[in-house]
Amino acid sequence: MSREAGRTLVVAVVAGLVVGAFTQLGQRFLPDALQPVTNSISPWVSLSFAVGAVSRRPLLAAVGGWLSLIFALVGYYALVEAQYGYGASTSSLVLWGAASLLGGLVFGPAGWFWRNGSTVQHAIAAGLLAAAFVAESAYLFVVLQPEARPAAALFQVIGLALPALLGSSWSQRRLAYVAVLPSLGLAALGYSCLLIFGSVAAGL
Numbered sequence: 001m002s003r004e005a006g007r008t009l010v011v012a013v014v015a016g017l018v019v020g021a022f023t024q025l026g027q028r029f030l031p032d033a034l035q036p037v038t039n040s041i042s043p044w045v046s047l048s049f050a051v052g053a054v055s056r057r058p059l060l061a062a063v064g065g066w067l068s069l070i071f072a073l074v075g076y077y078a079l080v081e082a083q084y085g086y087g088a089s090t091s092s093l094v095l096w097g098a099a100s101l102l103g104g105l106v107f108g109p110a111g112w113f114w115r116n117g118s119t120v121q122h123a124i125a126a127g128l129l130a131a132a133f134v135a136e137s138a139y140l141f142v143v144l145q146p147e148a149r150p151a152a153a154l155f156q157v158i159g160l161a162l163p164a165l166l167g168s169s170w171s172q173r174r175l176a177y178v179a180v181l182p183s184l185g186l187a188a189l190g191y192s193c194l195l196i197f198g199s200v201a202a203g204l
Helices: 003-029 032-039 042-053 058-084 090-116 119-143 149-166 170-201
Strands: none
Touching: 003 032, 003 042, 003 058, 032 149, 042 058, 042 090, 042 119, 042 149, 058 090, 090 119, 090 170, 119 149, 119 170, 149 170
């Protein structure tokens, strides 16, 4: 392993631990209206996206993206254990372990292509991340309303702003907004699979 690859993986591990710990702390200290933010997927896959963006190669981005989510789980449940004296259930580990694998392998490379790919690849990656927030906003609003409306609105704003924020030219921004539409189908499929898998994992 090269020194640069090692540094990337260390960044993924440390960032994952920090995000996991802060997620747990957010569940404890944020007001009720924003609690869904700390129990959501989009902020975590954004971590994988960021790790992928600082990676030198797509394969390293995939591995780093996956590791960041795995160690976010470690950081989260380690803090739960330290504070409350109990750890994760088998069903939770299976569900979120599978979600971490899928999320890391998708959003890690997406971050790499956003930074290093062609204009079209850049736009697709930005649209994919934006779609994750928009889709989760819809889920929060439709399934968990009305208590989740403030969190849903926040995610909607983030999702609609990301193509503009992540683009470095007007053409990239326009393409990214176009890419959000098909990416929403993929995001909806991902959330549906997660819900189905979660019901299966709950029986473990």
